[in-house]
Amino acid sequence: MSQGKDDFGIYENCDFTKEMELEERERRKAPKGVLPFLALSPERAIALLYMLLALTFVLFMALTIVNLRRVSAAWEALEQARMRSENSHTTVWHNLSEVQRALDKQLSGVLKTIHGRLLNVSQEVENVRQKTTRCKAECGNELSDRLRVLEERNALEPVLRQLAEVKQEQSRASALLDTALEQTRNLSEILCTKCPAGWQQFAKTCYFFSTTNQPWLAAKRSCNDFNAHLAIVDTEQENKFLANHIMDDRVFWLGLTDTDNESKWQWVNGRSLSLSFWNSGEPNNAGQQGEDCATIYSNGLWNDIICSSAEAWICERSC
């Protein structure tokens, strides 16, 4: 406003001051109740208008300056807001970039894992494919072999069935034979109540006591001719039975010899000697030729004598 006063001072001069003073004097002389400007002269009115114009201009300028300052402040605030916004955007962008980078990293890790697994899976698939290819050849052969075996089994089935039936028949026949044999034995026992004429019975066995004499080997053959063998002593009772049928001062050949192996006495059925009734001092293998065949006395004791000696003999056979 002081500037306005200065601007106003530009239009001042001495003449104008004098005129103003004159106008003032006249206005004071003018009657009261009339508006002062209506009483002004045109010059003064013009001057007043100028003044008003100047004042208006000054006011306009002042308002413009004030508005400019406000606009400037607002602009500045706007700029700051924009800067803040930009900063904020930058920060957000930065954070977003970080997040994206982290996500990228994670994603790449996950992708790597998935890729690895896919590789494994494809490897596995390849293995299976190879195995399948191998199996087509090997398993095919194996299967056809098995099939062939099964077919052969099928073909053999009737034969095997027949074989089983034959086996069953055989088993039945064997059982029947056993039964028949048992019955025959029983029958023999029943029939064995009586030995052939001239034969003596003892415990289901028949004995023949010769009345003539001959060497041991000839006596052996004679027994065989009767479907019998020279007597074999199995028990003390049997030995006593034999002794009881011998007349005094007679000896009989037994089916006992050591011809094959000296001192190894053996029965005619091949059994070696276990139970014996040798006379005291016997067997002594006396004489130059030795004594290899056994005889039994009427007292039941045994003596070895020369086999070529002619003696009586005892045959034995089952009923």
Ligand code: MMA
């Ligand atoms: C004696 C005795 C026997 C022998 C005969 C041969 C009478 O008994 O030596 O051992 O066998 O003789 O005759």
Ligand code: CA
């Ligand atoms: Ca003797």
